[in-house]
Amino acid sequence: MTTTSTAAPAATATTSTLDLAGVSRWYGNVVAVNDVSMSLGPGVTGLLGPNGAGKTTLLHMMAGFLTPSRGQVTLDGRPTWRNPEVYRLLGLVSEREAVHSFLTAYEFVLATAKLHKLPDPQAAARRAIDLVEMADAQDRRIGTYSKGMRQRTRVAAALVHDPQVLLLDEPFNGMDPRQRLHMMELLHSLGDAGRTILFSSHILEEVEQVSGTVQVMVAGRLAASGDFRTIRRLMTNRPHVFAIRSTDDRALAVALMAETSVSGVELGRDGLTVRAGDYGAFTRMLPKVALARGIRVQQLVPEDESLESVFSYLVEA
Amino acid sequence: MSTVSWITVRGLFGRRRFLLLLPLPVLLVGLAVLSRGLGVAPADWGPPVLVGLGLAVVLPVVALIVGTGVLGAEIDDGTVVHVLTTPLPRWQIVLPKLAVAAGATAVTVAVPLFAAGLLADSVRLGVALAVAASVGALAYTALFVAASLLTRRPVLLGLVYVLIWEGLLSNVVTGTRVLSIQHYVIALADRLAPTNLLSTTVSVSVAAVMTSLIIIGATFLSIDRLRSFSVAGETS
Numbered sequence: 078m079t080t081t082s083t084a085a086p087a088a089t090a091t092t093s094t095l096d097l098a099g100v101s102r103w104y105g106n107v108v109a110v111n112d113v114s115m116s117l118g119p120g121v122t123g124l125l126g127p128n129g130a131g132k133t134t135l136l137h138m139m140a141g142f143l144t145p146s147r148g149q150v151t152l153d154g155r156p157t158w159r160n161p162e163v164y165r166l167l168g169l170v171s172e173r174e175a176v177h178s179f180l181t182a183y184e185f186v187l188a189t190a191k192l193h194k195l196p197d198p199q200a201a202a203r204r205a206i207d208l209v210e211m212a213d214a215q216d217r218r219i220g221t222y223s224k225g226m227r228q229r230t231r232v233a234a235a236l237v238h239d240p241q242v243l244l245l246d247e248p249f250n251g252m253d254p255r256q257r258l259h260m261m262e263l264l265h266s267l268g269d270a271g272r273t274i275l276f277s278s279h280i281l282e283e284v285e286q287v288s289g290t291v292q293v294m295v296a297g298r299l300a301a302s303g304d305f306r307t308i309r310r311l312m313t314n315r316p317h318v319f320a321i322r323s324t325d326d327r328a329l330a331v332a333l334m335a336e337t338s339v340s341g342v343e344l345g346r347d348g349l350t351v352r353a354g355d356y357g358a359f360t361r362m363l364p365k366v367a368l369a370r371g372i373r374v375q376q377l378v379p380e381d382e383s384l385e386s387v388f389s390y391l392v393e394a
Numbered sequence: 395m396s397t398v399s400w401i402t403v404r405g406l407f408g409r410r411r412f413l414l415l416l417p418l419p420v421l422l423v424g425l426a427v428l429s430r431g432l433g434v435a436p437a438d439w440g441p442p443v444l445v446g447l448g449l450a451v452v453l454p455v456v457a458l459i460v461g462t463g464v465l466g467a468e469i470d471d472g473t474v475v476h477v478l479t480t481p482l483p484r485w486q487i488v489l490p491k492l493a494v495a496a497g498a499t500a501v502t503v504a505v506p507l508f509a510a511g512l513l514a515d516s517v518r519l520g521v522a523l524a525v526a527a528s529v530g531a532l533a534y535t536a537l538f539v540a541a542s543l544l545t546r547r548p549v550l551l552g553l554v555y556v557l558i559w560e561g562l563l564s565n566v567v568t569g570t571r572v573l574s575i576q577h578y579v580i581a582l583a584d585r586l587a588p589t590n591l592l593s594t595t596v597s598v599s600v601a602a603v604m605t606s607l608i609i610i611g612a613t614f615l616s617i618d619r620l621r622s623f624s625v626a627g628e629t630s
Contacts, residue, residue, distance in 0.1 A: 137624075137625050140479070142475070142478070142623065142624060142625040143624050143625060144622070144624065158622075159621050159622055161478075161480070161481050161482060161483060161484065161621075162481050163481075164479050164480050164481045165481045167479075168479065169475070169479050171472070171475055171625070173472040173475075175471050175472030175473045175475065175476075176473065176476075177401065177404070177405065177473050177476070179404055179405065179408035179409075180401075180404065185476075188397050188400070188401055189476060189480065191397040192397050192398070192477060192480040192482055193480050193481065194481075194482075234476060235479070
């Protein structure tokens with residue numbers, strides 16, 4: 078997909094930094110975002126977290142569409158809240174799939190360019206549409222588009238003024254694999270050109286493919302932040318929890334405690350809860366131990382394989 | 395035409411709810427033509443048709459549909475975010491939208507009221523009704539645009555104002571007429587073309603001052619609310 082790299086904007090001398098200082102947001106008694114501080118500079122950053130972690134609330138505060146209950150969000154030192162001037166530097170692609178369906182993609186992007194009072198709105202609109210590969214369908218009404226095409230049109234509108242900072246809320250939702258790949262390449266090239274790109278996702282693999290830097294949110298808090306590979310290792314090396322039922326739980330508990338891969342055993346009424354440091358070593362060891370003692374394992378269930386538990390482990394780490 | 399006006403016009407006339415604007419003005423003119431044709435005395439059909447239907451129902455209901463449509467509909471479906479993520483000062487968003495809303499309402503209401511006024515009395519009454527209704531259109535739409543920024547249910551709030559406050563209370567408790575756009579419009583029209591067909595207890599000066607206050611106050615409120623526009627957050 079060579080069009081992406083050729084159409085991408087050239088690196089500019091100026092870069093922008095988005096800073097969050099002790100930002101919290103609550104709705105009544107519910108805390109959606111809890112004391113988050115981060116500084117986003119040039120390059121692509123993934124905002125990772127399970128659904129309901131507060132990613133969208135955080136993005137809305139970054140984009141000036143929500144006031145923090147506490148703390149401050151600034152773009153190059155200026156607050157984003159009640160300050161339309163920040164939109165000269167900032168573009169937003171919200172998760173909500175809302176577009177003026179009665180306009181064509183070209184009309185929509187051109188209107189956005191005019192709202193930004195760009196010197197040559199027609200050229201800017203064409204450039205942005207080329208960037209997302211929507212030139213072929215640009216004269217059809219948006220109402221006739223697929224979900225992925227609508228998403229790309231919204232990205233074109235957000236990019237029409239060539240912003241320094243681009244915020245995208247779940248940008249890969251509803252895209253087919255080819256569109257997904259193209260969007261990933263586009264984000265990469267924008268990041269390489271010195272833009273500050275932040276996109277949210279609840280899918281680990283998406284973030285892995287696009288960004289080297291991640292901010293992980295769990296239950297409103299910033300659980301981890303930094304290089305993706307380090308965090309990924311932290312996630313895979315976490316203790317695994319298994320629920321086991323056998324013909325003799327007590328004897329099995331004693332035997333398992335002797336093993337180095339096991340870090341804890343709890344004997345309950347419904348069986349054992351075992352914590353193991355190494356997933357592979359534990360699952361290979363268990364049948365041997367049971368066989369040697371003549372114990373039959375009736376059930377072995379890994380308890381924390383959901384993404385939520387991976388995330389929540391990071392909070393505790 | 396500014397880009398905001400252009401998008402607003404496309405949005406207003408591109409939606410089906412635009413068709414809701416048509417039946418009421420047609421009914422107004424139809425009743426006036428019918429009454430005149432049947433030879434009913436203007437003193438008998440004038441007040442119920444001109445005021446009871448024209449100023450008390452057609453004007454506020456059309457203003458409600460249009461006024462909540464220009465901004466409220468965009469807030470409802472989320473498209474307002476596209477206009478708001480631009481560096482436009484917020485007054486440059488509110489004023490064109492208000493102008494489109496007031497203009498569309500004025501044209502939809504003033505034309506049938508002119509015709510009905512003409513049939514009931516004279517060209518002068520027709521013009522007076524059209525002018526007063528246009529001023530009323532601006533006041534009502536300013537109020538309903540502000541309502542769409544103050545509540546997620548602006549149509550409901552607008553209906554409560556039009557039906558309960560203006561329709562019910564101001565007929566029973568005359569003091570509430572001081573806060574009724576309908577009575578300002580009647581006072582203005584009666585001043586422009588004095589007849590026996592229009593009557594209110596609100597003086598012209600009160601009507602003029604209050605109308606100006608509502609238009610200016612509601613517009614400033616809208617601009618300020620739009621500056622602090624918040625997107626609804628995650629609920630989970």
